[in-house]
Amino acid sequence: MARRGDTIELAVLGLLHEGPMHGYELRKRLNLMLGWGRLLSYGSLYPALKKMLRGNLIEEVVPSGVQTRRQRIVYQVTELGTEEFSRLMSEVGPAAWEDDNFDIRFRFFSSTDMEIRLRVLEGRRSRLQERLDRVQRELSMTQKEVDRYATELQRHGVESVEREVRWLSDLINAERGAQGHGTASPETPTSSAPST
Known part of the structure; x- marks a missing residue:
């Protein structure tokens, strides 16, 4: 799991990569990104x-x-900061697709190679599919044991994860389609992004 400081560093470097900003503007933009x-x-x-x-x-x-x-x-990014941002964005391990880091990385996907984007998207989808399988098993085991509000909360969780898995699948298919046609970036999928 990525440390919060690492996530903030990635987000700040990404924003400053787009242009210099003062602290107030950075905080405002970071809060929009973090949710x-x-x-x-x-x-x-x-x-x-x-x-x-x-x-x-x-x-x-x-x-x-x-x-x-x-x-x-x-604040503005230095040459060393640009190199560090590129290095962080090229990482494709589990930290790249965990909840704390995925949204930030996704925000700066245009700065990443298509193969890296695909690996991160596929890793995220795989992680969510594991979570979905676990929650569905728990839901079927506990439906008779808990009240209807607890069941509805679990069902809501399942639907949210299912929606994000579909969204990721659409993005992966768009990336692969763009890769096959030699275009630089995927077309925007028809489904909307999940709210996380």
């Missing part, structure tokens, strides 16, 4: 930024021209 269940506080962001500054993955720049009482610091 409502994993809001990021300044108390988590700034220590991560300081660590990345010490590691020379990012650097601070003070914008010229605009003078305010308190200059807003803008």
Whole structure:
């Protein structure tokens, strides 16, 4: 399982890869990416930024021209940070498809090779299929033992995972179709992304 700090580092490097940002903008964009269940506080962001500054993955720049009482610091990725982002995005092990890391990696898929995207998508689908099989077994064993609300909650969990497995299968098929036609990226699947 990926550590939260590693996930934040990947997300920050990815966002700064797209362009320089100040801390407030970074936090706002990170919270949009992480979703409502994993809001990021300044108390988590700034220590991560300081660590990345010490590691020379990012650097601070003070914008010229605009003078305010308190200059807003803008962060930008360094060459070493770009290399680290590429390295992190090329990893295809279990951390790449776990809940804590998959959404962030998926957000930056356009920066990844098609083979890596396929391996991550297939790994995620396989992990979810294992989870789905386990939850379905538990549901069938406990339906008679628990009340209807507990059963409905389990059924909701099964439907959510089934929906994400279908979505991943559509993405994998689109990637393979694009690979067969030599195009750079997949067409957008017709099904909508799951809410996680």
